[in-house]
Amino acid sequence: MGRAKKLALWLGGGAAVFVAIVAVGVLVLFRDSATPLSGEDKAGLYVYQTTGFETASALGGGRHDYPAETYLSVVVEDCGTAYRWQALEERWDETLLCEDGRLDRTTSWHKWFGVEDLSHYICDASAHVVPIGDETTWAFQCENAGVTTVHWVYEVVGIETVEIGGEEVEATHIVATETDSGTTVGTGTHHRWVLTNPYLVVKERVDIANTTESPIGGVDYVEQYEIVLTSLAPSE
Structure with a gap:
């Protein structure tokens, strides 16, 4: 969903690229790194068993492999509940x-x-992530400041059993398909197994590929991962 956008814009800076790299203390030109969260940071967080990675084609290419454990925070805010999944120090998604x-x-x-x-996508007034009543399909879109629009189509597959920490849980299997248009063009498929009340993703499998144009050509972004909740209770 436009994840290569800022990198693509930054590549248009010519000599400023080198200055920016020196300013942030990178010792080897265009070297990238990924930092897993430390175990001491996970108290109060939901823990997911994780496999996967993300890649970007710019500057010779970079890859972030996700660690064996990633984390979800659930925070009640004035307008609702914020769910933040964090794979790395350099990578998180939040849903409100x-x-x-x-x-x-x-x-x-x-x-x-x-x-x-940091990219914010504001969604239609009708947007929702779990079925309302007996509906089995629905669609909506989210927009990032008029730059990129993500068109979502949701489809309920059915109720399936997922094993969470040795316990069998009945979860709703939903397939969410995204189509990106605008500055970023691409597609993504998200298989989610969720508890609906209260909302919680217990398993997810994601496959995303998009391209963002830049002054040096298209920047390709790929992300593939699977997460499975290890316990229905957050870590202590």
């Missing part, structure tokens, strides 16, 4: 759900080659 179940917005944060990219 209103009290009535409406999807208000999504936010993603990435850091590539020392460049930070």
Whole structure:
């Protein structure tokens, strides 16, 4: 969802690229790194068993492999509940759900080659992530400041059993398909197994590929991962 956008814009800076790299203390030109969260930071967080990675094609290419454990924080805010999944110090996604179940917005944060990219997507008033009543399909869109629009189509597959920490849980399997248009063009498929009341993702499998244009050509971004909750209770 536009994750390569800021990196692509930054590449248009010519000589400023070198200055920016020196300023953030990168010792080897265009070297990238990824930092897992330390175990001492996970108290109060939900823990997911994780496999996966993300890649960006700019500057010779970079790859972040995700650690064996990633984390979800659930924070009640004035307008609803914020769910933040954090894979790395350099990578997180946040979803804000209103009290009535409406999807208000999504936010993603990435850091590539020392460049930070925070993207906010404001969603339609009708946007939601779990079925209302007997509906099995629905659609909506979210927009990032008129730059990139993400068109979402949701489809309920059915109720399936997922094993969480040795316990069998009945979860709703939903397939969410995204199509990106605007500055970033691409697609993504998200298989989610969720508890609906209260909302909690217990398993997810994601496959995303998009391209963002830049002065040096298209910047390709790929992300693939699977997460499975290890316990229905947060860590102590």
